[in-house]
Amino acid sequence: MAAVRPTRAVGELPALAGAEPGKVVLRMAPFPSGALHIGNARMIFLNDYYRRRYDGKLLLVFDDTVGSEEKRVDNELFGVIRQDLEHCGVAVDAVHYKSDRLLTHYAWAERVIALGATYVCFCPSATLQENRRKGLACAERTQSPGETLDLWRKMLSGGFGVGGAVLRLKTDLAEPDPAFRDRVLFRISDLDHPRVGHKWRVWPLLEFSWAVDDIELGVSHVLRGKDLVMEDRMQRFLWQLLGIEGPPFVHWGLLRVREAKISKSKSYAEVKSGEYDGWADPRTWSLASLVRRGILNDAVRAFTMSFGLSLADIEVPAETLYAENRTRIDPIAKRRMFVEDPVPVVVDDFPADLRTVTLANHPERPELGERAVAVDGTFYLPRADLVAHAGATVRLKDLSNIELPATIPTDGVAPLHATFAGRENRRIPRLQWASGDGAVAVDLLDVDGRHRHGLAEPSTRDAAPGEILQFERVGFVRIETDWSSGMTPVRVSFGHP
């Protein structure tokens, strides 16, 4: 019997600075413009890891400020993301929405305004950027706090149009990183927000909103990807201004899965247009799509955690994830024979006593049972195998040997004829087969979105929706959850070899 191999022990990650059990508060901050994907898994599992380790709390804070024309909030995604998290086995202690917290942000804005640390700038964005690059001050930089406050209130009350005014923070204009010079804190947008509509016109930018919310929500440690390191600096700058000691930041590098060309905007467009089969389409590489493919959450977690908190940007082949999954599902997946691009082959003198064979569901685990397969002398065989072994003697796996005809047509479904060649188990190529008697149609959704069609043995219909099977010599597949047992074709999603 195949022992279920213990999963590789994940080494302890570094401790969180100053973390005390029971007092750790973490937060995840997805922007609701797409389903969570394999690249987000690191954020999820790392946060969850430390939450568990320190018996802390984990908040889900939707970072749903209004975004931009290119980066829109989509109402549907709030639910999708929460479901994704559920699938990951990650429960959150509370859910917050940035879009509900604007009044708090405004209140903090007045605090920094009162400090004289800001000004309302009227430069068009191009001018602003040019001045920033040159290290030049805009005329409004000399505003008094009182003037700024008046202008700020005018912004809030609709006194300026979109792009007409922004609230900027005074940093050092000689700051070596131009990106850091006099950052914009608030801007005006009248994009329709799917949750709050036009309730707000003045929206905070990410770093200001987090400088506020990380404090207001009592976050003890900020765990985020290293693409946001500059935002750390901004948050610290603001905290220092206000005399606040904020939480420490922890980062990790970018993780890419080689085979997964993830583009949230492309996925979004394809899902919305119906080109993709929803957010669980395998081409999105969403967490839901991995579930659909029979890739266990536990495998994704182990895969993700194996990279630790490394700051290097890495690209890992999907095979590594598959290997992680394989050790988990190989012991539980029942074996079935699947024939792609089937060609009927009549074995003329097939012996009468081989009319039924009983096969084990799993080669090493008898407790998974067995199934009987009826055989009538006509077989469906994979065309690719027939072509590869034309004229040779091959073995129908678990059954008998046959001699194939010398030539195999490259298309068409006219039955071919083969001859029986004994039943002794010889070391010759083994082919999957489906008996003409009761073969069931299978629709296999591949990772690239293509549907592959073939025939499988009858028992495939007995599978439960969501069950993981191994199509021998093809790979692991998962029965689609919206498929009902017994229906044909049997609809499956390809997992990996």
Added chain:
RNA sequence: GCUCCCGUAGUCUAGUCCGGUCAAGGAUAUCGGGCCUUCGACCCGACAACGCGGGUUCGAAUCCCGCCGGGAGCACCA
């Protein structure tokens, strides 16, 4: 260009903070062998790395300096 980050085998990663126990461990891939009526699993074995150059030291993957290489950010996005 500017700012920041990173450089351990094909790909990831442990070790680097507090130099010796690291002639560098693990995973995955690859190759060979075994076993099994799967090209899957399992077992055994092999291959394979501290970016380069200086310095400090009895001793450096670990500390210092320089270089080279890679990545990310540089939005009135998140």
